[in-house]
Amino acid sequence: MDRLNIVSEKRLCLGCGLCETIGKEKGYRVALSEETGFYALSLPRERDPQIEKEILNCCPSVNLSGDGSGSIWGRRIKAFNAYSTDPEIRHAASSGGVVTSLCLFLLKTGHVSAVLHVAQEEGNPLSNKLVLSRNRQELLSRCSSRYAPSRTFHDIRDFLDSDDTFCFVGKPCDVFVMKRYLDGHPEYGGKIRFFISIFCAGMPSYNATKEIFARHDCSEADLVSLKYRGNGWPGYFAASFRNDKTIKMDYATSWGKVLGRHIHFRCKICPDGVGLHGDIAVGDAWQTANGYPDFTERPGKSFVLVRTETADRLIREAVEQNAIVTENLDIDSLSKIQPTQHRRRCAVGYRILGIQLMTFGLFRIRKMHLFRLMMHYNPAKGLKNTFGCIARYRRLFE
Helix, strand or coil: CCHHHHHHHCCCCCCCCHHHHHHHHHCCEEEECCCCCCEEEECCCCCCHHHHHHHHHHCCCCEEECCCCCCCCCCCCEEEEEEECCHHHHHHCCCCCHHHHHHHHHHHCCCCCEEEEEEEECCEEEEEEEEEECCHHHHHHCCCCCCCCCCCCCCHHHHHCCCCCEEEEECHHHHHHHHHHHHCCHHHCCCEEEEEEECCCCCECHHHHHHHHHHCCCCHHHEEEEECCECCECEEEEEEECCCCEEEEEHHHHHHHHHHHCECHHHHCCCCCCCCCCCEEEEECCEEECCEEECCCECCCEEEEECCHHHHHHHHHHHHCCCEEEEECCHHHHHHHCHHHHHHHHHHHHHHHHHHHHCCCCCEEECCCHHHHHCCCCHHHHHHHHHHHHHHHHHCCC
């Protein structure tokens, strides 16, 4: 099976950019499609089997890899709610500033010398890129969500070849890719000392952001600043333009009615929005009203799932030194706090089944225990997910 050709031709590429890092000299490229608003793989005429073997070993579009636990929320040592003790960080960040404060704590204590994370590209507010932050000012100016694609790994070697040691912050698929790449490159052993994974509901297209601009009669060419969330919790979509126009849109509208409706198809069949491969996984600790998340503005708060002993030690140190505050969390309440993630984890096996049939077995599935997860879901609804997913997949090419 020519898996990379299927990924490229069937719009399943997530555009992470690692294939470009591995195969750039042989013509493997990741480019932004104006039609879809996503990055996608472009294959060279002369294919290289050895390069493609390494790419396929890491590719998040092909590999569905779990932690072997079979738990809806993954393997964990502890679970709690948390927020930053720094009021400025707590306000500026997307959900309480836990990630930002933990990263700052790692820098201050010398556990790492830099933080690798995706942020706004300097001079281009719409675009994302992987950046290196070394201090509070850099972390604070780059915190909060980026609801658009990123070619995260296209120059990862430049970072790894430095003398720095890192904390890596990313979406669940980013953490998986980074770990798989490091497994194949022992020369980088010990470079990344902590992995923080952020709960992810999917990656919106750049075209979704442009749709918001168009609704307000604003032009991307005049864009001066852009923030998807933050400055409150959940915060507002906020953009300013050279002609003194501004956009301010609440989270329920920006995500619920625009951004969340332009999610990459591959994300809709992702079995890991919960950060299975991170040392810790962090998400919004939404309060609920009538069984649904309540997006009323309030001081930010995250829930944290501690997955490794390394992370447990880090959290204890951070709490002892007053970097973050933690509160008790009943793990069973996560199904109400994050109902979409709970539902997706239970139903996703049915969706994956549909695409496996359509692609004649594209995915390499390891340690996911999909059938165990599917047992938590109504079979009749599950089969509707299967056929619905097949129908949506077909519509991609109409």
